[in-house]
Amino acid sequence: MLKSLLIANRGEIACRIIETCKRLGVRTVAVYSDADVYARHVAMADEAVHIGASPATESYLQAGRIIEAAKVSGAEAIHPGYGFLSENADFAEAVAKAGLIWVGPTAATIRSMGLKDEAKRIAEEAGVPVLPGYRGEAQDAATLEGEAERIGYPLLIKAVAGGGGRGIRLVARKEDLAGELESAVREAKSSFGDGRVMLEKLVEQPRHIEVQVFGDSHGDAVHLYERDCSLQRRRQKVVEEAPAPGMPEDVRAAMTGAAVDLAKAVGYQGAGTVEFIVDGTRPLAKDTFFFLEMNTRLQVEHPVTELITGTDLVEWQLRVASGEKLPLKQGDIPLNGHAIEARICAEDPADNFRPGAGRLYAFNLGNVERLSESSAGAPADALDGDLTLYRLDSGFGAGDTVPAVYDSMIAKAIVKSWDRESAIDALSESLGESIIAGIPSNVGFLKRCLDHPVFRGGEHHVNWIAEEIDALTQAKTDIREAAGRLVAHALLTDTGDTPFDQKDGWRLNAPAHRSIRLKLDGEIADIAVDARDPVMEIMPAISITDHSFAVAVDGDTVLVDIPDYEAEAEAIAGGDKVSAPMPGKVIDLRVQPGDEVTKDQTLAVMEAMKMEHSLKAPRDGIVKAVGASVGEQVAEGVMLVELEEV
Template identity: 45%
Template sequence: MTNDTRKIRKLLIANRGEIACRVMMTCQSLGIKTVAVYSEADKNAMHVAMADEAVHIGAPAATESYLVIDKIIGAAKATGADAIHPGYGFLSENPTFANACAQNNIIFIGPSAASMEAMALKGAAKKLMTDADVPVVPGYHGDDQSPELLAAEAEKIGFPVLIKAVAGGGGKGMRIVNDASEVSSAIEAARREGENSFGNGKLLIEKLIQKPRHIELQVFGDQNGHAVHLFERDCSLQRRHQKVVEEAPAPGMSSEMRRAMGEAAVKAAQAINYVGAGTVEFIVDVADGLDDAPFYFMEMNTRLQVEHPVTEMITGQDLVEWQITVAEGNAIPLSQDEIDVLTNGHAVEVRLYAEDPFNGFLPSIGTVGLFNPFAETGANTRIDAGVQHGDEVSIHYDPMIGKLIAWGENRDDAIHALAGLISETPVIGLATNRDFLLRALTHPEFIKGDVHTGFISQFEEYLLTPHDVGAPEYLLAALAIFANRAAHAEASNDPWSALDGYRMNLPHGEDLKFEDAKGDLVVVNLTQEEDGISVSAGEVSLQASEVALHGSVLSYSEGGLRKQLFVHVTDSTVDLVDASRTLTLKRHARDGGGGDDTDGPGTIVAPMPGKILELKVSAGDTVAKGDALLVMEAMKMEQTITAPRDGKVASIGANTGDQVGDGHVLITIEDTE
């Protein structure tokens, strides 16, 4: 250990997106110059614009840019950076990278390579924690990795069990097994994901806690051997082991349990001589309630966590500033006794992703039509984002748009404030999980604090049922199309280039066509009258006046009331966004200006670019609606593509291992004779 200090004057952030922007904000407040690195796909990204300097490091694929240690070190040396902050993901927990920084006399904002290695392999980490008197979940962490032995160990532990890659994280390389018949396929899938994502197919098996809560402790260590914790965060609301909602403190936790868990977390940090910010994750068995519930060490993340803002909100501390202070060789800013009296109120965070929760959480790519992370949010709310209006969400990286965080005097106040922030933060142009987050946050059981990792599956019907779309919504979509045309006609400044119906502002009628979720045609008649617009579908109608489109805001008057909502009109879709709903209505192909829609209900196309991992069927096979057809990897997540209807596989348009583009025809299904 050493207490030598070294001032950081220029810092390179070896990351992208919201965490790069987050680190830069603290650096700006401290007077530290910042250097961004960027791939070809990120040349116009928000983090590049925020930095004092930026260095291009390669092609869009992370393996050719953000994961290339030599390029990161080279960028730091070329710009004279004193230090590198790894963010999270990418190289943040890579001991080779930490060593490379040390060898080049560059301060690494994080723990030593030895500390990373101690926690990198979950089996070895569990052994280390047992020796440090930190409780661990019963399981198998051995070197014998034969499928036969793993299956036998699973039987010995008792179902259900969790099979996971020792180097895994973020939900990858993990499979729940409920009985012996599932063991073989789970081992194969977890091993494959471990090898593909982490280069390590070794597995461990643990007893699955039936009603678990995921509670983690924020820890900090310094170069003088001191370690502290800054309370817990409850991250129990998850989907496929990916955190969705995080909060601090954990609802319902007693002071005695908080003290015991905090002491265990500090022991874990001290056992590996930890320096910097880290998170010790525990799993808590709440089958009989939280009081006196047993808790077990799960893993330690040797980096700053995505959810660190909730800790900042209840303590008033800037954890990135703490990271920099400790990396410079200074002592932890506060003692444990001083920290223990800091906690104030409650904070909740949600992760806003470009994904479609009503379509299997498929990642979404495209241009962000509207999202303003810099909007005035108030003293008790916060948005951490890495994209803004006009930015691209690409296939190459995690689809997180940003994080929305709120603080309150108590948990109810924090939830209410965050629900308001979500409602006031529209995102248009691509699918997001905004509405899903709002449903989860306002669910009665979540408000009661009865949260566990099975919450989403327990209330799946409520959380994941698509919004009802009826005639009123199609009328608004037609109104949006009209307003969009009028806005473009006005912008042209040429009455003869405008659409015929606007030339002399005369009454006219037109049928606008849409397709509902079943593919059925919906026709809306739009008539321009002297005092406004009339739209009707069947027996439902709307009389609107003073219709206008300002940017993305559609405003109109109905029955003497002024109304508005956010809209986004393209040739193929119309997005409608209000306080609680984000709807995408499909325009009929010929009505929207596109070509004929030749993809019938039996044609399965790739929802985005990706790689075919496994074909589940062959040509000639008979399938039923919902049967698995193939497994595809896109945006670092595996997606199982299922049959949209009963029938026979007529053709297969891709092979295992193929890279396919968005819209590539994968499989066609025809009627059985």
């Protein structure tokens, strides 16, 4: 077994790898950029090495700096995680040339599977079913037009070196081919430095089913069953589950067998995923699935496989990289229960999934947060079919700051239960109790996906979210009012036994009336509370400041603020503190402690409600303290600058 490992990644996958290493007694080295100085993976590792500025191109994509960090720290191996350089054959080759162990398949295997046309040629030779298409070297317009006619419309144009949904165009009719070709080639050149494309027959209601494979350096290869990743948005996975719903045993045998055949054909070592596109217009059968591509790394969704098989795939990776044989033979790998995973992202579904960043004032994922035993591998009792297990893989916690320069995924909530329905129920319940405040999140969107009868029935496909996008992204119109009523009830609770302590809304010669003015997500609202009906539905709520609360309603978090009239009056009179007038992002700080300022001088600039707000000094003074940093998302009432007498 390896003695020391550098993780060339960040966030939840770095934390997840570190936890397995801790269990195995492997020393860990983290790398970090300027944006991740205080990141969780840095704190968890035994050692951490700074590798550059915040943009990934200046840090996590700097292969030379990562290899140098491994040498300086004495690490003997590098684990790339996923994303960044994980499928970069040149990096894998450079790691080996530096005398380090690469935790992954060989550079030659990465190259052969990295080019979609070459991968499909190898798959065909291995007897794996492949969709009709064109994968030739000729790239002139006449050849591509002729091949498109042969394949038939609709079809897909795909970048040969593509990935992540880039370089793909749908062509519904002949007249659209030329324009879509030009667009696809341009994006492929920009994204991958390779403008070559291939054509492929379109499956109009596709399902995405993939098989986890594992190989070792002794010539053995196995599968760990399949995962269904059909719930996608713009070709990016949203929810994943294992095993695939509605999978007959004979089709499972055919699909997993084809995946293992491909792995053996390329001498695969380590963790890999063979992805298949499935015709969703028909029940699963041996002639409904076709090879799509092979991902030569650990997948984001690997936890669902771990939970149904009782394995730790990172441990398997480390053992294979150490030259050991696979821990289990094919016949010894169990399949038990059903697991489902939801990707928690810092994004606003109601605003076209706009990414968000800033400080996490609250971060609680319900049962997943409370009952998760570990975020590294499966618990020892994962194969107990009577248990519902919860797992949280995350690189963040309350108080952490989510940078704006990386992928928006901040956590994965995973549940395993005895069947699919129970697993969905458990995950949906946890998402409904989740509170994420300070940044936007997609939790409410995920819950609506899980609760939809189409998903519950296993009838969804890759394009389903796009078809139901309005219903899935728009939160219920009454959630703000419900959150406001909850806080109003708490604030209007009686505080004592005397008549003057009662908050029952009594009025002379008029019906009782209780109301309070609050801000709901920054909008003023007068909330009336019926004194005769003080009982209301219990919803999760967290106090952020003395006058700011986060309330969860079916997964959507509402920020409820008590207007700070005292602070406003103090500001008018010339107070000492300049506070955020509403939730927003600090985009400029023009002072630092010790600076002398004059009345009406701009001290900070915030971006909120899609507008910029200049915050000015209420009086002359000296800056005593600065309570935020540029780029930070702050709640209403947070002190930004504090003054003292000159």
